[in-house]
Amino acid sequence: MNLGILGAGRIAVTMAETVRKLNESGNHDVKLYAVAARDLDRAQRFAADNGVEKAYGSYEAMLSDPALDFVYIATPHSHHYQHIKLCADHGKHILCEKAFTVTARQADDAIRYAKEKGVLVTEAIWTRYQPMRQTINEVLGSGVIDQPKMLTANLCYAITDKERMVLPELAGGALLDVGIYALNFAEMVFGHADGLQGSCTKNENGVDMTDSMTLTWNDGRVAVLNAAATCVSDRFGIVYGTKGYMVVDNINNPQGLKVYNDRYELVQSMDCPAQLTGYEYEVLETARCISEGLLECPSMPHSETIHMMEVMDALRAQMAVRYPCEGLN
Numbered sequence: 001m002n003l004g005i006l007g008a009g010r011i012a013v014t015m016a017e018t019v020r021k022l023n024e025s026g027n028h029d030v031k032l033y034a035v036a037a038r039d040l041d042r043a044q045r046f047a048a049d050n051g052v053e054k055a056y057g058s059y060e061a062m063l064s065d066p067a068l069d070f071v072y073i074a075t076p077h078s079h080h081y082q083h084i085k086l087c088a089d090h091g092k093h094i095l096c097e098k099a100f101t102v103t104a105r106q107a108d109d110a111i112r113y114a115k116e117k118g119v120l121v122t123e124a125i126w127t128r129y130q131p132m133r134q135t136i137n138e139v140l141g142s143g144v145i146d147q148p149k150m151l152t153a154n155l156c157y158a159i160t161d162k163e164r165m166v167l168p169e170l171a172g173g174a175l176l177d178v179g180i181y182a183l184n185f186a187e188m189v190f191g192h193a194d195g196l197q198g199s200c201t202k203n204e205n206g207v208d209m210t211d212s213m214t215l216t217w218n219d220g221r222v223a224v225l226n227a228a229a230t231c232v233s234d235r236f237g238i239v240y241g242t243k244g245y246m247v248v249d250n251i252n253n254p255q256g257l258k259v260y261n262d263r264y265e266l267v268q269s270m271d272c273p274a275q276l277t278g279y280e281y282e283v284l285e286t287a288r289c290i291s292e293g294l295l296e297c298p299s300m301p302h303s304e305t306i307h308m309m310e311v312m313d314a315l316r317a318q319m320a321v322r323y324p325c326e327g328l329n
């Protein structure tokens with residue numbers, strides 16, 4: 001199955017590396033076929049550096065290639081909505097990087113549009129596809145910490161040097177870029193929250209740079225989450241139970257977990273299975289679902305993508321953060 005990468009930035013390099021390593025490991029279900037950038041020179045450099053067969057100087061040119069099966073959208077999330085529809089117009093299946101769109105309204109419209117065109121579309125939030133998600137659920141389900149009552153999670157990077165993080169026209173800010181991982185972690189563990197509150201600090205452009213978020217459930221559970229683009233954090237996710245707690249190392253790509261009892265003694269430790277890059281799981285599931293004629297992936301159903309956008313819409317409303325690219329155009 002031939003994969004094309006739409007966009008030639010840093011995250012596109014990781015996807016190219018992922019497919020190369022898949023092929024080197026003996027899995028040839030997906031072939032690194034094409035890359036498209038806004039100018040041909042950049043696309044050709046990317047292809048030469050990353051082992052891509054074909055390079056295109058426009059997105060439309062790549063999407064017009066009949067040999068192309070599906071597309072990984074690696075552009076800023078301010079452009080995802082229009083690029084999803086562009087891929088669907090050309091009959092290409094879609095693996096779109098998170099955040100899926102800028103608003104829930106855009107997400108719902110893009111998903112309906114892709115369905116009408118008969119193409120699969122799924123959100124590439126890698127933690128939803130990785131086997132550590134099931135491992136975390138199994139450990140909590142075992143009762144080792146008894147009843148989970150509270151969790152904390154944080155994800156912070158010092159990345160204000162990147163335009164996509166600081167400009168409202170690129171839907172910048174901490175929430176859609178890194179806060180989304182903290183929110184996904186909380187709801188993967190506890191399910192959909194019943195209440196949420198958010199606050200932030202902003203840069204001179206009115207974009208959120210640090211976020212504090214609290215999610216609550218009617219049964220008394222609570223999640224306290226932090227995200228930022230201005231500093232470095234430990235990236236831990238910690239679930240607190242009535243007889244112990246579980247610490248997950250790196251909610252952005254869980255590398256292991258440790259369980260402690262109510263005497264603060266380590267009672268269980270598990271490492272993440274060996275990875276190629278961590279992206280391989282979303283790539284292989286997308287390819288499998290396309291081959292089976294499905295229009296969504298079970299690890300990240302459309303309903304979950306729309307729900308997470310609704311959560312972030314509600315938080316941005318509380319934070320008074322708006323983008324010029326929120327419309328359906």
